[in-house]
Amino acid sequence: MEAIKLENLSFSYNGQNLNNGIHNINLSVKEGECVLLVGTSGCGKSTVLRAINGLAPYFYEGKLEGEVFLMGKSAKKIRFENKSKICGSVFQNPRSQFFYLNTSSEIAFGCENQGLSQKEIEKRVNESIKLFRIDNLADRDILKLSGGEKQKIAFAGIYASRPDIYVLDEPSANLDLDAIKDIKAIIKKIKEEKKTIIIAEHRLYYLMDIVDRILYMDKGEIVEEFTLDEFKKLSSKELRKRGLRAPDYRMLKKEAFNITKKKSDFDEKLILKDITCQYKKSRFKTLNIKECQLPLHEKIAIIGHNGAGKSTFVNGFCGMNKNVKARVYKDGKLIPLRKRVRESFEVFQEVNHQLFTNSVEEEVSLGSEDNTGKNKLELLSSLGLKDFLDTHPMALSGGQKQRVAIASALYSGRRMICLDEPTSGLDYRQMDKVAGLLDTLQSKVDLTMVITHDLELILKTCTYVLHIENGQLVEEYPLDKEGREKLFSFFDYEK
Template sequence: MKDVVFRYARTGGTAVDGVSLTVHAGECVVLCGASGCGKTTLIRLANGLAPAFFRGDFSGETSVCGVDAAHGPIDRLTPLAGSVFQNPKTQYFNADTTDELAFPCENMGMPAEEIDRRVEDVARRFGVTGLLGRSVSRLSGGQRQRVAVAAATVLGPRLVIMDEPTGNLDAAAIDDMRAAVWRLKDEGVAVLVAEHRLAWLNGVADRYLLCDRARIVREYRSDEFLSLPPERIAAMGLRALDLEPYRRRVAGLVTRTADAAEDDAHGTEDDGTVLLRTRGLVIGYDAPRRPALPWARRRDATHGGFSRAIPDMTLRPGEIVGLMGRNGCGKTTLVRTLTGLARPISGRILLDGKTARAHDLARVGFLVMQDVNHQLFADGVREELTLGMDEDGPTAMRRDRMLADLDLADVADRHPMSLSGGQKQRVAIGAALMCGKRLVVLDEPTSGLDRSHMEQVGVLLRDVARRGAAVLVVTHDEELAAGWCDRVMDLSR
């Protein structure tokens, strides 16, 4: 890129202002900086989505492997640049994972034998062989992300572009991602990553570009960046480079959770200190039904349903409980069950000491979903926070305070679907907090958030707990869990 300037047609704001950068073959370059600094727009310029699909005013030069990314036909970029988006669901074209991996090859007209070879190879390289033949709708967010990364490399691109690729991944999957980036570099592939969670890139990244207010304000060599003191990293609004202190803290919280569970087993179910308990709970769902269409290709047998027993758990008012574990272990299914969106296979959920039905759980609980696009309905951010509520004076005042606390005051009149991923997440969290429910459940609330907004979420969760609500947080974010959770349940155990 050379002297690139880009302004979105919809908002009119300058998203990239005079940026020049070069990424060499076999090099990993990281774009870092606070939310809204222009990282995602740089990604869209690199893969040709801006200005071809994200319309706006463009000037400067952008070249990928000699192809004009701004003005040339985007299909010329397809075999050269593979992309992994922040929300993997936005890049899926098929309902079946195997078909999704084959889709780019089919578009290029490859023979069936070559397609099968590439699908098997990329699935093995990225550790998703066990996910082949699965329904995309039945995958966890982290599993979808892993399949999306594999699909982005199935054509053998010379440049791989990633936007927050680890936002929904567990520790093991992040290690796989790190190994995959190493392999890409060894093969001479250039890798451009926009990321908030920086620790996994230690030793893999060659350069770090610090973005601020639509510009690249500083470039660091890897050794130079990693030698910066933690307080300097924090002052720049960046996530931690060393996660070991946070992991030790989380391990201690998990240990105390086991002790608390033992105490719960000898307690009474109506002692007044517990909002919700589970007893012998088994969660899950049936296998998806697939139509027997003669032209529907199925490389694998239909994947069965999912079920697992949940250790008896307790949620108390005023407490923040972290729910952690590997991708696909049942975290999202569990919180959907606890909020009345899914029925348990067996066992009991007790609310205030009494067996609760789905409508009872829905009445007291609010779930902020992992994909917040499913729960944004209003035409403006301000209206979203008070949807279904009487907008009297006190409500309006509380809403305005919430907008300020969540750093959303400047976009209060924007349509929620026009916001960045991190901003949408904060809008959904604000809607949950405005409802005043007794149980607030958040599924990956800090996915795609920078350090300051992650800490804002933590402060707000603590405020909700202090007001008497029970808070349950599904997360892979060790910084959030270590800093704000009172105890942690690890479903992988």
């Protein structure tokens, strides 16, 4: 039986460039099959998923042409509120699908909407919590979870609803390697249950022993189809040509990266002392770092597992978290908090939180004191955003939104730029462009910090690593040969 069938499907978003949609999509997905959609950011992957789960055109307004069939029934004949029984979705930004502040209540939400008994709801919630190994996240405040932890809650909630079709849009976007292993195990479990899965992803390596077919999209169309074996035979050059990430981390170790910095090269630096964070009603410190160094005019990768305290560290440095206490010195002189706030710009992990205006051009200009617009179009063009100047930022794909936020940071003129997962929704080409922009930025600002789980980005551009776990500094090191070996070890490369 065909679980999903798309016939001559086209969709264009209202008030947007007509190219920013999908065109004449014909696709058949068998029941129990796992299909992976790949392609550059903005190629139409998310739009295909939105057409399947009904968000386009019910939430994302636009013109839909063609037919969508789910489990053999026309989507036009399925009431929108009943689609969740057939089709469950996990979005790139998990918070956009939350309705409760309590994690256990959120997992139960879909079951409650289906009118299940309290006994059955409790059973399903407990099964999801056990399967996902998230006992430590039960009955927690969602707002206090890390991005990766929120993604796990979103996935658990969908699993509890028991849909026939799983629609996954960048499910690994904000996860560390351990969390990705958990998600991989869950997707395998779902497939073993003969459920149908369609995934849009940029991170490919964790899916290479799960998916049955890979569909490559470009400019809103499906242009190539691969079996898993055919896809694995593509060379690094062929993958890069298509703008795709490495499906196997062993490719990265074979590639040459021009990083030769040694610790003695880092002469100018900021010294941070007594960095602590303790929230009210908590007996434990979220951060407790005695001292660390931040080399100036370098690109510092901040690594660690989800919930390690990376975002708290950066938020505190930028003055965004008043619970963080720290003393920051340059050349032996204390830098006041007010000055750090004035000279810092942070790109958030959940980028929707900092998109405020009605157009991309307005958004990029918002935090800048440059009224002339000099270099703005050049910057937007370099990030592939020139064609979306008048587009509302919230109508863009996740990767495009991320690039708008990065453009705002680069155009702000601030001296200390901090980015939280800047490439989580980006394909290889855009990641490479971000790396190039960070290289350019290095000479224009005093400090660049990047919180990231993206090994490719770190290898491409970063020169120094700060490793934080459980709120404490594990180690800091330059990315020389020895440093790269430590980095591959952290990313569990050999395994």
